[in-house]
């Protein structure tokens with residue numbers, strides 16, 4: 115009871131301290147800038163034209179100090195730094211609403227993007243929600259469905275009945291049967307890895323196991339990573355779960371499970387990316403082997419990393435992270451580093467209350483890119499440069515809410531090009547490069563579809 119009132123009281127205080135960003139805007143800004151930012155006494159905030167500088171820092175300065183000569187008073191004494199940050203995010207949301215990102219031109223199923231023409235080949239439709247996809251060495255595919263089943267798709271496209279004996283899941287919110295990854299030496303060793311939410315609806319967290327499939331049966335299961343039961347929680351959010359391999363190691367992610375503060379704590383599995391030997395042993399040179407009770411941790415300060423991929427031909431691990439509102443991130447993952455959540459973020463809470471004014475701090479890795487407004491990142495892959503010559507190994511990042519795939523070209527100084535290459539085909543759940551070099555995408559609507567992007571000349 116006491117705890118309950120403690121939390122309720124805390125939330126009440128928070129709501130007194132911090133108004134929703136929309137209320138802030140309507141109360142302080144709309145009279146001059148219009149309810150949609152279209153302008154009036156003040157200039158338009160949504161036409162892409164900035165007289166007083168176009169960076170976030172410029173906007174913060176104008177809002178804090180005002181433009182007394184032009185009739186705008188400063189808000190530095192009325193609003194907190196956090197609230198001003200939330201207004202900067204809100205202005206960008208208004209601008210995007212006024213001018214949403216465009217889909218590439220399409221004619222008779224042919225999509226013409228800046229550097230690459232392609233069509234969509236539909237491989238599978240499913241009345242269930244598929245979550246993860248991986249490729250068996252004989253050309254078959256293995257897919258997960260969030261409600262629990264794991265199924266093999268034959269080369270001819272038929273989907274087999276669920277594999278029997280796969281782990282029991284705790285199906286709650288975003289939790290269920292999540293990623294699947296076939297070991298790179300599967301042809302020799304037969305290992306397949308699964309990540310899923312384990313426990314009960316009241317207490318669950320992401321677990322990673324491996325096993326082998328024979329006669330459509332899950333066999334020889336071994337636990338790769340299972341967090342102590344004390345870390346299981348009741349939130350239905352932020353399970354992470356993507357699995358990738360490199361040089362005998364397996365990497366995977368677990369989201370913060372709605373308990374933000376633990377993402378910073380190396381004695382909690384929440385909000386981390388992990389590295390283990392592919393059989394689950396702890397590598398002796400992991401960054402926190404000495405300091406942490408969870409020596410599998412590779413990096414920290416993550417909210418919900420829902421994509422992991424190695425850049426082909428390198429040992430660079432990249433991730434997209436589903437951030438708070440306005441704070442989705444693309445990160446290059448390095449061992450032992452801190453990616454900032456929730457101390458540093460470009461975003462605010464989904465209810466419009468601020469989190470922090472800090473978008474960068476010493477000792478915290480800056481994202482390579484951040485999406486403000488959010489696209490709700492999930493799934494990403496590097497486009498194979500031979501299959502898609504126009505895309506030269508670019509990153510393709512998926513968005514659930516935005517229903518887009520965005521292409522990002524990364525140069526020595528960061529993002530050089532960005533382009534929406536697919537839009538409004540469904541919520542983008544997973545993007546993987548197949549052994550055939552093609553990009554495969556899981557798209558969600560009522561059920562889900564698996565499609566392939568086919569380059570055209």
Ligand code: HEC
Pocket residue numbers: 139142143144145146147155156157159163164165166167173176177181184185186187189201
């Ligand atoms: C009393 C009217 C008034 C109010 C209230 C007001 N502004 Fe302004 N704002 C202006 C004027 C006038 C300008 C300058 C337009 C120009 O340079 O042509 C301006 C400029 C700006 C700019 C810079 C635009 C540019 O082109 O670089 C930003 C950003 C901005 N305001 C945000 C806000 C926000 C956020 C609020 C609410 C917290 C707010 N303003 C409240 C009148 C107002």
